[in-house]
Amino acid sequence: MKLATQVHGAGPRRLALVHGLGADGATWRGLTERLVAAGGVTVTTVDLRGHGGSDRATDYSVGAFADDLVETLPVGLDVVVGHSLGGSVLERAVARLAPASAVYLDPGFRLGLPTGGLAGRLFWATAPVGLAVAALAQKRRSRGRPAPSPEDARLRDAATARFDRGMALRVFRDVAHSPAPIAAPAVPSTIVLSDDSPAVLPDPTASRLEALGWDVRRLTGVGHDFWLQDADRTWTSVRDLLLGSRVR
Numbered sequence: 001m002k003l004a005t006q007v008h009g010a011g012p013r014r015l016a017l018v019h020g021l022g023a024d025g026a027t028w029r030g031l032t033e034r035l036v037a038a039g040g041v042t043v044t045t046v047d048l049r050g051h052g053g054s055d056r057a058t059d060y061s062v063g064a065f066a067d068d069l070v071e072t073l074p075v076g077l078d079v080v081v082g083h084s085l086g087g088s089v090l091e092r093a094v095a096r097l098a099p100a101s102a103v104y105l106d107p108g109f110r111l112g113l114p115t116g117g118l119a120g121r122l123f124w125a126t127a128p129v130g131l132a133v134a135a136l137a138q139k140r141r142s143r144g145r146p147a148p149s150p151e152d153a154r155l156r157d158a159a160t161a162r163f164d165r166g167m168a169l170r171v172f173r174d175v176a177h178s179p180a181p182i183a184a185p186a187v188p189s190t191i192v193l194s195d196d197s198p199a200v201l202p203d204p205t206a207s208r209l210e211a212l213g214w215d216v217r218r219l220t221g222v223g224h225d226f227w228l229q230d231a232d233r234t235w236t237s238v239r240d241l242l243l244g245s246r247v248r
Contacts, residue, residue, distance in 0.1 A: 001064075002055030003046045003072040005170045008032045011040035015192060019045070020084030020108075024052030024159040029152060030225060031242075047073055048089065060134055060167035061174050066092035066171030075096055079242055084108050084224065088175050101186065102189045103241050106224050108200045109180035111126075111172065129167055145221075149227040156228065157208035161166055182208050190215040190241055194223040206235040 012173040015035065017028045025045030045090050048065050057064065066089050073080070077099040082090030087107020090159070094102050110190050114120040148156060184206065191214055193206060210216040219237045227234040 001049050001055060001057065001068045001071065003048065003068050003082045005047070005072065006041040006045045009036040009041050011042055011078075013041045013244065014044075014074075015041055015079045015081065016073050017042045018080065018082040018086030018090055018207045019048065019159075020086050021052070021168065022160055022163045023083075023156070026052065026155045027152070027159050027228070029155060029237060030227035031229065031238075033187045034231070034239075035242060037121055038239075041243070043067045044046065044073065048086070050167050050218075052159060052162055058166050059140050060170045061166075062088050062092055062171070064089070064093050065089040070096045072106055074130065076100070078244065079103060081105065081238075081242070082107060083226070085175070087200075090178065091180045094189075099187055101241065102185070102187050102220060103238060104191045105191065105193050105226055105238075106142075106200050107180070107191060108175050109204050110201055111176040111179070112199045112202065113172065115177050127167065127173070144222055146229045147227070152228050182212070185209075185214050188215075188239070190217060190238075192217045192226075192237060193226055194219055194221070194226055 007200065017025065017031065019025060019027060024047045028045050032045065035043050049055060049057045049068055050060060069089055070093050075098050077097065079101050080090055080094065080097060080099045081103040084106040085108050086103040090102060090104065091107065100199065114123045119202050147153070150210065191201070191206065191209065193216065194202065206216050217237065219233065222229045222233065
């Protein structure tokens, strides 16, 4: 499926941003505006299938999302960034896209959800309840953190309204049961982890990936939404990765 895209800027350095579950390309505003202000970049944001302006579908597997990304983005971009579900999707597509580098913000590589034995069977038999409890726990963890700006809150709410909610359980199940392999990165890759990262990438897994050549960074004091909570600190933490040699 060819995805809906938005293009920001018109510089020679080419980047793409891939959002997480329930978001869309517009919710990257906190980073796209800073990238364009820095100059010299062309930034493409995509709306994954079932999100934003892209078509709905019957197949919401991570593999299908990844195939869409390959069909939509050109090969050989300078950087591709994936957040949360977008990180899982990018991991499946990155070898085919062959960017010069990749950045993963709290990628959904290994969800902290049971998948085997009695605990796994019980959880997935009542998954909507379990996922709702997990969502409430994340909201509690977010207390005291900065709230999105009014504009970002509007964009987030608009994305939620356009999101095909019927995919959520299928996506969680697919990602939980088909975690990303623990292997060397296909291209030079950086993982940036928030305080909420254990829910999507446990610390022991992050350590194993780092030993295999992944660059692992941590941005403390922010949650899974990163730039929606603190756009300036998020930008500072990834600016060198996005702008490359221009940063001194």
